[in-house]
C-alpha cells in the first residue's frame with residue numbers, strides 16, 4: 001500500500017485522495033462545521049474535486065447543512081458510495097443513523113467508525129477531502145490526527161479568550177503529531193446590525209489576530225456573525241452556493257485560496 005511521505009510516513013494514504021485537510025476547533029459551537037462546509041464548497045467552486053468527511057460522530061451536522069437526505073448505497077457490499085450535493089461528495093454518520101439517535105459509543109468504536117468512513121468509502125479521485133473534526137482536543141482527535149494522512153489543519157475559533165485558549169490547545173495538538181497548521185479562522189468576529197449598520201464585536205475583537213501572530217500562524221480569514229450565514233447553512237443551502245458573490249461567501253473563497 002502506498003504510504004504518506006514525511007512526518008506522517010506511518011499513516012496509510014487514502015487511495016485516490018490527494019490532500020486531506022482537517023477543520024478543527026478547541027471546543028464546540030464556534031462554527032467549525034459551518035466553516036468546514038463552506039470551505040469545502042469554496043474549494044469546489046475553485047475547480048478542485050472535493051469531498052467532505054463529517055468526523056463529528058456525536059453531532060453530525062453535514063446532512064442538514066449540505067441539504068442531503070437518504071442513505072448511501074453499497075453496490076459491491078464492501079464500500080459505501082458517498083452522497084453528493086453541490087458537486088461535493090459527502091460521508092457522515094448522520095447518513096447512517098436517524099437524526100434523533102444518540103451516539104453512546106466508546107472511544108475505540110468512534111475511531112473505527114471514522115476509519116471506515118474514511119477508507120471504506122468509494123471517494124473516487126479527489127483533489128481534496130475536508131474533514132470536519134470532532135470538537136475538542138481529546139483522545140479521539142489525537143488518534144485521528146495521528147492515523148489520517150493530513151496535509152494540514154485549519155483551526156476555527158471565536159474571538160473570546162476562552163475559545164482562543166482552546167484553539168491554542170488544538171494547534172499544539174497538531175504540532176505534536178507533525179501536522180502543519182494552515183492557520184486560524186476567526187468566526188463570529190463582527191456583527192453588523194442589518195437595520196442601522198452599527199458594528200458590534202459581540203465576542204470581542206482582535207483576539208485571533210494577536211493570537212495568530214503570537215503562535216506564528218496565519219489568520220486565514222475573519223467571518224462575521226451574520227444571520228444569513230446561519231439561515232443558509234441551517235436550511236441546507238450554504239452561503240457559498242446560495243449567494244456566491246456576497247462578501248461572506250468571498251471570505252470563505254479567500255480562505256480556500258490560502259489552504
Ligand code: ADP
Pocket residue numbers: 025027028029030031032033034035061135187188223224225226227229230231233234
Ligand atoms: P460547531 O461545528 O463548532 O459546533 P456549527 O458550525 O454547528 O458549530 O455552528 C453552530 C451554530 O452557529 C449553527 O447554528 C450555525 O449556523 C451558527 N453559525 C456558525 N457560524 C456562524 C456565523 N458566522 N454567523 C452566524 N451563525 C453562525
